[in-house]
Amino acid sequence: MGMTMTEKILARGAGRDSVQPGDLVLAKVDFAMGHDLTIPPAGKIMREQMGAEKIWDPERVAVTQDHFQPAKDAASATLGRLTREFSHQMGIKYYFEVGQGGICHTVLPENGLVLPGELVVGADSHSCTYGALNNFATGIGSTDLACVLALGELWFRVPETLKFVYHNRLKEWVEAKDLILYVIGQIGVDGARSKAMEHVGEALKYIDMEARLTITNMAIEAGAKNGILEFDDVTREYLEGRAKRQYTPVSSDPDAQYEKVFEFDAAKVELGVAKPMSPDNYAPLSEVAGTKLDQIFIGSCTNSRITDLRRAAAVLEGHKVADGVRLIITPSSHQVAIQAEKEGLIRTFLAAGAAWTTATCGACLGGHMGVLGEGEVCLSTTNRNFPGRMGHPKAQVYLSNPAVAAASAVAGVITHPSEVLKHLPADLAS
Amino acid sequence: MTLPKVIRGKAWKFGANIDTDQIIPAKYAIYSLDEKELGKHACEGVPGRETWASQVTPGDILVADSNFGCGSSREIAPVAIRGAGISMVIADSYARIFFRNAINMGYPILQSPQAAEAIQEGDELEVDLEEGIIRNFTKGDEYRAEAFPQFMNELLHMGGLVPWVRKRLEERRKAAKAAS
Ligand code: SF4
Numbered sequence: 001m002g003m004t005m006t007e008k009i010l011a012r013g014a015g016r017d018s019v020q021p022g023d024l025v026l027a028k029v030d031f032a033m034g035h036d037l038t039i040p041p042a043g044k045i046m047r048e049q050m051g052a053e054k055i056w057d058p059e060r061v062a063v064t065q066d067h068f069q070p071a072k073d074a075a076s077a078t079l080g081r082l083t084r085e086f087s088h089q090m091g092i093k094y095y096f097e098v099g100q101g102g103i104c105h106t107v108l109p110e111n112g113l114v115l116p117g118e119l120v121v122g123a124d125s126h127s128c129t130y131g132a133l134n135n136f137a138t139g140i141g142s143t144d145l146a147c148v149l150a151l152g153e154l155w156f157r158v159p160e161t162l163k164f165v166y167h168n169r170l171k172e173w174v175e176a177k178d179l180i181l182y183v184i185g186q187i188g189v190d191g192a193r194s195k196a197m198e199h200v201g202e203a204l205k206y207i208d209m210e211a212r213l214t215i216t217n218m219a220i221e222a223g224a225k226n227g228i229l230e231f232d233d234v235t236r237e238y239l240e241g242r243a244k245r246q247y248t249p250v251s252s253d254p255d256a257q258y259e260k261v262f263e264f265d266a267a268k269v270e271l272g273v274a275k276p277m278s279p280d281n282y283a284p285l286s287e288v289a290g291t292k293l294d295q296i297f298i299g300s301c302t303n304s305r306i307t308d309l310r311r312a313a314a315v316l317e318g319h320k321v322a323d324g325v326r327l328i329i330t331p332s333s334h335q336v337a338i339q340a341e342k343e344g345l346i347r348t349f350l351a352a353g354a355a356w357t358t359a360t361c362g363a364c365l366g367g368h369m370g371v372l373g374e375g376e377v378c379l380s381t382t383n384r385n386f387p388g389r390m391g392h393p394k395a396q397v398y399l400s401n402p403a404v405a406a407a408s409a410v411a412g413v414i415t416h417p418s419e420v421l422k423h424l425p426a427d428l429a430s
Numbered sequence: 431m432t433l434p435k436v437i438r439g440k441a442w443k444f445g446a447n448i449d450t451d452q453i454i455p456a457k458y459a460i461y462s463l464d465e466k467e468l469g470k471h472a473c474e475g476v477p478g479r480e481t482w483a484s485q486v487t488p489g490d491i492l493v494a495d496s497n498f499g500c501g502s503s504r505e506i507a508p509v510a511i512r513g514a515g516i517s518m519v520i521a522d523s524y525a526r527i528f529f530r531n532a533i534n535m536g537y538p539i540l541q542s543p544q545a546a547e548a549i550q551e552g553d554e555l556e557v558d559l560e561e562g563i564i565r566n567f568t569k570g571d572e573y574r575a576e577a578f579p580q581f582m583n584e585l586l587h588m589g590g591l592v593p594w595v596r597k598r599l600e601e602r603r604k605a606a607k608a609a610s
Contacts (some may be wrong), residue, residue, distance in 0.1 A: 023578050024581045037507075040463060041462050041463060045592065049596075050592055050595045052599060068460070075461070079462070125502045125503040139527055140503060141505035142462075142505040142533060143531065143590065144530060148596050151598060155581065189497065190448055190496060190523075243538070367457070386451050387451070387452060
């Protein structure tokens, strides 16, 4: 019987010819990631409880300082220190200090650390992001990470695969973010619970790697174990000069078994948002246009890579942030910030009256640099808007793409970007 | 730490899709190494449960509807619930990372749609972990929990992933010694 991409990767990791959904396997991990909130407990569990002195392979681990760093208070400074010390003591090759890395899920792909055909785990729920690069990537907890660091292997339940087929092509302004918000709106926050989401179809051919990462980033918002895309020219080109290891792409067999197949006409997907307080609370933009805002946040591992910032800058160019609202822009990595500086995007942001920050998770998880107060309304390019996610439990968060966020900052209310900039320049379409 | 055979306690009833930001708001992640402190803030983000943690009597049982623990990967979610004094969780279903984290910690959880639907707040429960049977003394009912795959049961009964890794490291050391 044929296998899906996800099944093939897990079978290879487990050293088996084949696996089936529901099988529990012990599999070798190709790459692992932890950050300032998950490395301190994982390091402690690994050393003090499991009794391991070193990690299985210092060249196959990346550590970022992103969630509460640069330290927002004394307690997070301690977490930063423990993360730093552990990384140095273990000789972790890919340790990214404050000011040199950024958000894990942007840093790993841009440094070519997570590759096609690999089995990747990260102690962070959005580790599913890497699957856009044709690998199996999933989020794990700190004890899981401790196990991987000590042994280089971990137990997995082979998931059922749901296949999502996207026909045709997205329309002008409609981005990968709108597509995935629409899909999650259709299937719900537990619509893919513990399952693999395999995304295929013509529409993806026209979607660049950065936008593909937005699609897989949000797999967890549908409860999925992983999101995965096929290997194609876009993948190959993205990895050229970037990939740190040899890799072997995987593809699903023609007779692979899917639990369910969903078909969508990408050309029919509208610009949209997720309304408060759940990522599956989808609404077309027209339904919420005019909603008064207090804060607009362009940031996070979902939508703050360079192509996102280019689109936001195109909309903001020559405009000012409306009175009564604030716009916070947080690049998702240091490399993104360097590129934004080169291209003059930062000048556009600053001239518009936006707050430009260092690369960090920041406001996305209500950590610092843009925490919401009671009753405040925010439009955010992030991935999750459960109560309290960005601050006060009674703050209201809408999720959107960066062009919508930029236009809404100019208008002060939720706005279609074409009201600020007639057409999206063709080279900026995703 | 191995599992008790039977757990008795009073039920606290929660709804569907309770996510990890509600179970333990991210700002408390700075206490990730302090279970008692996390416990004080458990479920603080669930509307109407702001002071819930202070009302828990050690041994109480948390019962929830579907997709319990969705959202982030933070292991401090089950840690906070344990820290609050909750002896175990019963739910209609779990989000996968919460499920993994609980099993890995050796923290007892059961999945039972039947129990999740029938149990009401304050019901007195007795749970036979080995048999997977939940008895409701208040209602005079009995519910079955779904059986876990063998390996998960083993992990749970060993006390979680820590003792399992210790054993495996030991085997590897022995193998390396034998080879040298
Ligand atoms: S940016 Fe937000 S979603 Fe992404 S890793 Fe950071 S906290 Fe998580």
